[in-house]
Amino acid sequence: MALPFLARLGGLRLAASALAVVLLAGCVSTQVRTARDTAGQPLRIDGSVVLVEADIELSEMLVGGAAEPRKEWTEAARRLYPQAARETLQAQGIAMRPDFYLPADAGPENRLRQLHLLNQAVSLSILEWSRAGTNTSGGLRNKHGKFDWTLGPGVAELRQATGADYALFTYIRDSYTSGGRAAMRIVGFVLLGGDIGGGTQVGLASLVDLRTGQVVWHNLLLDQTGDLRDAAGARETAGDLLKGMQGAPR
Incomplete structure (x- = not known):
């Protein structure tokens, strides 16, 4: 029965690690990583892709800095x-399969739900390794200088369920500054000489080869102005979050 709690904890750690990576890296809006072939070239997408049900939540940042989830915004996103x-x-020449959604009654024992949580755990590891850097004093020894991650052979079940060659997993947390918080930011500038912070969009996306389990592409997005509440904003976020992914030549 601990799995739902661990899932919530994993989501919190995922968001926190994403922010930590960006804060340490400076003004970085995206962090694209792509696996390479034996010749050292970035892997291209050779096959069809399925969008796995995205883990998205939108919130409003209140005066005190707490984020209050907004159901109508989340449903729109x-x-x-x-x-x-x-x-x-x-538009990048990648063939798409119908989107995959977990059944509403899929419990913690559901293998495909477990695969979704496993992907979050691997993304967390990718972020923590990125934060540690690639020097010999930090990070995982076997990851230095290369992008080499896998979800293992269990991904075959998702391939059987969707008929796709790749699965795209997406995690987004987006917050928007309330009127009260906006006023407090002005006060902060005037009285404290600095910004106390406002809404932020944090996105993670990973593309997994369902034939091998390999994570072939991964991206971290941080955006202070992104907005998923309308179609134009969703297109902008998708363009930023999915950058660097290329289909194979035809």
Whole structure:
């Protein structure tokens, strides 16, 4: 029964690690990583892609800095983002399969739900390794100088369920500054000489080869102005989050 709690904890750690990576890296908006072939060239997408149900939540940042989830905003983003993501990938020459959604009654024992959580754990490891750097004093020894991660052979079940060659997993947390918080930011500038912070968009996306389990592409997005509440904003976010992914030549 601990799995739901661990899932929530994993989500919190995922968001916190993403922010930590960006803060340490400076003004970095995206952090694209791509696996390479034996010749050292970035892997191209050779096959079809399925969008796995995106983990998205939108919130309003209140005066005190707490984030209050907003159901109507979240529902809009969960509708608009997949459409924008499909359009973005198709424009890059990538073939798409119908989106995959977990059954509403899929419990913690469901293998495909467990695969979704495993992907979050691997993304967390990628972020923590990125934060540690690639020098010999930090990070994982076997990851120095290369992008080499896998979800293992269990991904075959998702391939059987979708018929796709790759799965795209997406995690987005987006917050928007309330009127009260905006006023407090002005006060902070005047009285404290600095910004106390406002809404932020944090996105993670990973593309997994369902034939091998290999994570072939991964991206971290941090955006102070991104907005998933309308179609134009969803297209902008999809374009930023899915950058660097290329289909194979035809």
